[in-house]
């Protein structure tokens with residue numbers, strides 16, 4: 001399976017992938033218009049025939065925070081590690097942009113915990129992210145859980161080892 005940045009020609013396939021899970025209330029539905037406008041945010045996974053079987057998007061909110069959204073893997077290829085690879089590829093995109101934290105809102109809590117995310121209170125996320133939530137048909141009774149992954153703070157290097165204190169008599 002090959003993961004690559006999405007192209008506009010992938011939009012109908014992304015739309016269909018998301019639609020299937022949105023109808024089961026596992027994801028938020030996205031219109032074709034929304035997908036074209038945000039196509040630069042998407043990575044897609046193609047199978048050997050070139051068919052799109054997975055997608056994920058990284059939406060930047062600020063200089064230190066982005067959201068992983070629209071993660072979907074086609075049912076016929078689930079359970080083969082593709083979901084985890086897409087989450088990792090999305091994390092690599094955030095790192096390339098020098099964004100230290102990525103959050104997600106999801107029902108697949110155990111899956112994201114396996115991918116290095118941990119649960120946080122939704123109230124810990126900035127208000128800006130709720131602009132989109134208020135447009136969702138499930139708002140305010142959404143059961144999604146917030147999870148986040150952040151890079152560990154850089155260890156301080158280059159400082160001389162501290163000499164033990166010498167006590168003078």
Ligand SMILES: CC(C)(COP(=O)(O)OP(=O)(O)OC[C@H]1O[C@@H](n2cnc3c(N)ncnc32)[C@H](O)[C@@H]1OP(=O)(O)O)[C@@H](O)C(=O)NCCC(=O)NCCS
Nearest residue numbers: 021026071072073078079080081082083084106108110111
């Ligand atoms: C969640 C999803 C992306 C996982 O994709 P996948 O390719 O099956 O995931 P992986 O094969 O990388 O799975 C890794 C592990 O997580 C587990 N897992 C998969 N989906 C899970 C879920 N919904 N909840 C808990 N664990 C899950 C797998 O069993 C696997 O465990 P294993 O290593 O012990 O076998 C896929 O099930 C999906 O598209 N679901 C519908 C849409 C959705 O819920 N999107 C997520 C957030 S919006």
